[in-house]
Amino acid sequence: MLHRKKISVLIPIFNVEDYLEQCLDSVLAQSLQPYEVLLVYEQSDDQSLAICELYARKYSHIKIIKQKTKGLSASRNTGLDHATGDYVVFLDSDDFISENMLAVMCNKAVHSDADIVKCGIQLYFNDSRIEKMKGIADHELVLRNKMDFFQALFSHKFNPSVCNAIYRRSLFRDLRFIEGKMMEDNFITPYLLLKSEKIVTIPDGLYYYLQRPGSTMHAFSDKHFDLIESNNHLKKILIQNGLFERFCEKYYAWSGFQYMITIKNAARYSSYFQFRKYIHKFAELVPDSQFEKVLEAKLSPSENAEMSQEQIQSMHKARRILTRFKKNNTIFWLKIKYGKWRKA
DSSP states (O other), X not given: OOOOOOEEEEEEESSOTTTHHHHHHHHHTOXXXXXXXXXXXXXXXXXXXXXXXXXXXXXXXXXXXXXXXXXXXXXXXXXXXXXXXXXXXXXXXTOEEOTTHHHHHHHHHHHHTOSEEEEEEEEEETTSOEEEOXXXXXXXXXXXXXXXXXXXXXXXXXXXXXXXXXXXXXXXXXXXXOTTOTTHXXXXXXXXXXXXXXXXXXXXXXXXXXXXXXXXXXXXXXXXXXXXXXXHHHHHHHHHTTOHHHHHHHHHHHHHHHHHXXXXXXXXXXXXXXXXXXXXXXXXXXXXXXXXXXXXXXXXXXXXXXXXXXXXXXXXXXXXXXXXXXXXXXXXXXXXXXXXXXXX
């Protein structure tokens, strides 16, 4: 039985004419139609607005909200300001969703009285290849307290993306995305966890995340260091809420992943001379004392048991890469390792 709760789907729009119709068609094909679809349009150089207007004329529950170009976080915040549904769903305009995503997620939220329901993500490539993205448990999880929430986060069973989820809208009553940040999901997710009473994750890959070479996630700039900043911000939140001592080792192991991803992407998407600059930037943001704690982080057998063998191996790989990085980061050494990191 479908529960007819009102769902607001929030879609930021900026220069996405090649992908927008697929995105909107996936919403219109839902077995449970949303109460409203809010298209937050920022000034674009293509036909995105014309496409939005075409759909809005045809479907009364699609509404266009225009604003100056401020970025993804600002667009999501504008959508939240206008949303009136019981639940909100964030959908990026170059992605699309399975035809039963809203029905499955809404039913799960209502039946379990959950504040957040998360599903799996499918990586969709331009050649139509599909791969399951890591970061969601391979079985249903019902999480009932703050300890469970952060345990799932640090165990890679709850990824910080906001797109593959349905949220009780009241969670955002006094909460908004930090504007100007590239990793905005990482900044807001800890607050959502703290405000929630119950969270459910399901393994079904209902959200399709398009992998396109020209996207901001397939390049590298100073903005990518927002990942490191969000990691430092998470530590402050854990300390403020009396949770850091419990998750200390997991936090530092988690940090190792963030550091490794940053170093690898800096090498993969930069020239060697840019890479050298980024490594100096990394050293400025990560104090030696914190880096050493990351290298020394060891999870207990019980905590290891909560992670898959693949996740444990990835954790050890991150530590090995970071150990080699810390041992020697002279210009000569970096030039030798640059090529290897590009392929890591």
